[in-house]
Amino acid sequence: MSRVVVVSNRVADLRKTTQSGGLAVAVADALKAKGGVWFGWDGNTLEDESEKLGVDTIGKVDVISTPMTIEDYTQYYIGYSNSVLWPLFHYRTDLVDYRPQYFEGYMRVNGKFASLLKPFLKKDDLVWVHDYHLIPFAARLRALGCQQRIGYFLHIPFPPPDILAASPNHMALVESMLQYDLLGFQTSADMNNFHRCAEDFFPDAVGEDGEITYKGRKVRLLRLPIGIDVDAFIEMARSGVEEVSIDRMRRAILGQHQVIGVDRLDYSKGIPERFEAFSRMLHLHPELEKTVSFLQIAPPTREDVTAYSEIREKLEGLAGSINGKFADFDWTPIRYIHRPIPRPILAAMFRASQVGLVTPLRDGMNLVAKEYVAAQDPEDPGVLILSSFAGAAEELHEALIVNPHDTDEMAQQMYHALNMPLEERRQRHEKLLERVRESEAGTWMQNFLDVLEEEDAPQDAAGPVADASTIRG
Template sequence: MSRLVVVSNRVGDLRNPAQTGGLAVAVSEAIKDRGGIWFGWDGNTEDEADRSATIETIGNVQTILHPIASVDYQPFYLGFANSVLWPLFHYRADLVRYQQDYYDAYMRVNEQFADGLIPHLRGDDLVWVHDYHFMPLGAMLRERGCGAKIGFFLHIPFPPPDIFAALPNHQTIMEALLQYDVIGFQTFTDVTNFRRCVEEFTQAEVNGERFRFNGRVSVADRFPIGIDVEAFQKMASSKAEALFSEKFRRNLVADKQMIGVDRLDYSKGIPARFQAFSQMLTRYPELSKTVSFLQIAPPSREDIGAYAEIRDELERLSGTINGTFADFDWTPIRYIHRSVSRDRLAALLRTSQVALVTPMRDGMNLVAKEYVAAQDPEDPGVLVLSRFAGAAEEMPEALLINPFDVDEMADAFNQALNMPIEERRERHEILLQRTRAFDVHTWQERFVACLSDPGAWQTSIKTYDAA
């Protein structure tokens, strides 16, 4: 069996089953199932004269941590990756801060990663490159003689041509992506946007979801990422977390809890969520003291101005809302700006009657699936989900909302809090069934199967079955 070689910006902690972060958790499960190499950045931004890759073997996986020079880190990571690609791919061209030196550093780091990885590769490897940090890596490996099959998976949305065209180097990036054998996306919308960009910005021959460019045939398809349902259910209902949940519930004045769990990012729609919660309390005053809202938002990329601004906005909003509605024995919003362990998050999700997953745009959003998995099927909670999260394509039984419409969200929050148990059970049963069907193991197996034989792969029928 061919080795699986995974490349991502950061290498997850394979010893920690409770680590957080969608990519780290999902890739950890995938590579531990099959074994192989996980190659990524070492997390160090300090230059040392003798600094080289750190190699370690953990079970059946060899981790290779590659350095990035401090002079390149800021323009590569904070610059091109997260001040150009991230906002653009989340449809926020207004937040793009392009500089030529950002792009130069992005290409330079990809060249360095290609140089560092190539000596470790075998001809029969399956190389699986992850996310927007390394879109040109496959083409650079080809330039160095790599004949292995190379696939790419994008965890974030892929924009339509009119937005992608705002990237000055869009043609170079598109042509580099066509050097992969398989290009994977979260949703049908992303696949469609990619095909439209291929047609508009390259000279490739297009046949459905197959593309011929410079003698190479690539296939694009959607591979919706999932979670390990059974493992998450065990975390959510473990004895230790059950004790925590019971103590947590006793300390609540309100009968019901709504929860949001997001990295602090402008794409997650947290300010509008706060405003909708406030609107709900205004519109439905009978809910006063009956519900509280717990928002967990760990810090993210605080060196970028837009992230500091959203932190200030959330602190202002939570203070204003609590000042308006709170009483001596009730705090409407509890806002936690730090990381919480995954096992503790699982327990908090199980304890909450409503989950608010309301991004303005998201690749998938695994919190939606984690919330469904964490629920007690006899008394499940309700998932309120943005139509613009990738998860909405396969979770129509959630309460789907427009995150740009505060009034609609406020009404949906009230509906979720008052939904009859029969309807909650019916919705949850279907959502759980589909979450199992598209779990992390299915995601891995489908992508690896396609990469193993892309010529024989049948691209997806545009539907989601519940089973």
């Protein structure tokens, strides 16, 4: 197996137990076990242009990181990546803030990153590029003469042609993706949306059999849902944390239950809608007052983008309003934490919660759903409530699937989950855990790299589209 070079916008701190976002969690877990190189931004911004690199070795991983100028950060990261691509790929065209200088900065930073990485590359490296910040990265490497096998994995949804076309640069985005040897997607819907975009925007690149060839390069598509390190997360949940264990015992003595939600503070996560659904459940079932509380953990993210400060204000207002309506001196319906929580504590909190509420309005996968399942006690498991618009819903059929826009349905399913018989909970959890194990982080990474390394790999029977089920593991 060739050396693996992972490229992402931000390199994770592999020494920390807190990681934010599915990419950091899954890639960190898999790369720490396998070894390789991780390249990306170090999180620092400078006034002036600098190509100062940080090189560090953490276990089996060589971490190469670089700072970014304030101008690059503003245009590439805050601008095009998170004010254009993020809302666009989450079907929120109403929140797209397009400016020409944003796209210029996006392309410029991708070119800088490629130039900085090139001297570290070996001829037989497998380069694995991650997520929406770095769509043009392969094209920048190709322009520098790099011939390594280059794969790309998109961690967020990919929109259909009519949504993607809302960006004036949609043709450049699709053309950039056609510079990769392998494109990985979380769901069949995302993969098929890209194939439709290739057909619509570059019809000459798509053959009658559906195979994609661009500038002599065969481009394969792969549906490969991301996962977690299941056994490690189970062990964290079993180990417990004293404070969480004490809180769980207190609630057990009082006959109280807990619903939990864990998300980065983002408008795509549907957090206001679940606050309203929890309030609706209390209104419909007043007998639940003082018997159940909702714990929402929402660490800050992208606070420099206006839409994020607005969602924070909305959530704080909603939590205050609902608590003001229902709370008593010895009971608070909604507990809202706006800071990162270490994963061992999260694992213990998942295990101590009778319902996991994962209801994004649109999500590439959502690993919180899989973490919640892994954390449960098989003898007395909690119930997962999952949005039909989360990528995880394509796998986790035994969850209670809901429409996150339907407040009454979410309220009813929360009530159902809180009253579900033990035998049904056990049966659902057993099947869910089997599915979570099928796509755990190490298998996900190895399957992607196996396909990337096969230069003349045969096409799937359906053309360029391969499913995870066609790959070993």
